[in-house]
Amino acid sequence: MVVQAPFPATGPALPGGAQAVDRALALLAAVGRAPPEGASLSSLAQVAGVAKPTARRLLISLMGAALVEQDAGTRLYHLGAGAFLLGLRAGRRHDMAELAADCVARLARDSGDSAFLLVPQGDEVVCLMREEGAFPIRTHALLAGDRNPAGVGAGGLALLAALSPEEAAATLDRVAPATAARMGEAAAHLPADVALAREQGFALNPGRVVPGSWGVAVPVLWPDGRPAAALTIAAIDSRMGPARQAELVRLLRAETALIEARLARPLTPGASPAPQPTLRTPRG
Structure with missing residues (x-):
């Protein structure tokens, strides 16, 4: 069975090493916590604890994976369509x-x-x-x-x-x-x-x-x-x-x-809801 990836893997590869992965994930989390108007490169670099050039390279890789996107007008960063799809799939599970x-x-x-x-x-x-x-x-x-x-x-x-x-x-x-x-x-x-x-x-x-x-x-x-x-x-x-x-x-x-x-419970489409508890107590 072939499972289609939830986002395209067409961007450049992340720099090697577990530290680069940790930094990329920190940037992704920082983008996710940004206000609705988005986050600037400098603010993301500061939150993730990396230099701006490093943050930019990692963000480009995340953009290639559709996990992050950059507004063409404001140049601010937002979560991308890939992050949205992952969230939907995670929501179905738990x-x-x-x-x-x-x-x-x-x-x-x-x-x-x-x-x-x-x-x-x-x-x-x-x-x-x-x-x-x-x-x-x-x-x-x-x-x-x-x-x-x-x-x-x-x-x-x-x-x-x-x-x-x-x-x-x-x-x-x-x-x-x-x-x-x-x-x-x-x-x-x-x-x-x-x-x-x-x-x-x-x-x-x-x-x-x-x-x-x-x-x-x-x-x-x-x-x-x-x-x-x-x-x-x-x-x-x-x-x-x-x-x-x-x-x-x-x-x-x-x-x-x-x-x-x-x-x-295993994730089964159309599964009936879990039984409801019979516990009832008077209001305190």
């Missing part, structure tokens, strides 16, 4: 927002508080979804589309705790300046918070990012054990006593198990 939408909605309904879906992206954590519960006092520490350094918030802690202790420690070292800027002195608690989350099997953020805003989270794992996402419930501190933490963890684990079962 669109996390689609897989977890009903789970996040149930968490918000059954807890009465705010429920979130977060995914790791490099050394950052991105909030894909936020659903509001019925309780009138809410925490607004995290909105859909927000991104934070790894370890910030309950979801970030849960994702780090799902890694090996060595990998989590290395990640915390890399993001230390960013977490200090986001959390101030509270960032010093992160190593202990990650260790406790690993021991307990869930993560707790006792108002370290925004005073009075607490969160509890459980990681969602790929079949190979790597963290795919985190489900989080956040509430004001008065609603996060030990007994209620245990109840929220129970809700989170039930929905996490459902998402993990969906991730483990």
Whole structure:
């Protein structure tokens, strides 16, 4: 069987060596994070940590693969059609927002508080979804589309705790300046918070990012054990006593198990949806 490539491989070959590949991927990621108007060569080179001539050569190769394109008028760079096609194909395999939408909605309904879906992206954590519960006092520490350094918030802690202790420690070292800027002195608690989350099997953020805003989270794992996402419930501190933490963890684990079962299912066109859970609890 011949599988057609999702983008044309007609551009010049990338410079040799794994370092060149790493640099090209860093540039591609930087283009993907650029604002809608695009990114300049100088800004991309700075973000990727390469000289402008090197960035230009790598971008030309990425353009040849249709992963990046340059606006003829502004000379700014954007993601290309090849990146779009890859994204579509990846979405068919594991669109996390689609897989977890009903789970996040149930968490918000059954807890009465705010429920979130977060995914790791490099050394950052991105909030894909936020659903509001019925309780009138809410925490607004995290909105859909927000991104934070790894370890910030309950979801970030849960994702780090799902890694090996060595990998989590290395990640915390890399993001230390960013977490200090986001959390101030509270960032010093992160190593202990990650260790406790690993021991307990869930993560707790006792108002370290925004005073009075607490969160509890459980990681969602790929079949190979790597963290795919985190489900989080956040509430004001008065609603996060030990007994209620245990109840929220129970809700989170039930929905996490459902998402993990969906991730483990083979990709079969026309397959029926995964069975829905029977878990129902009164609003908190």
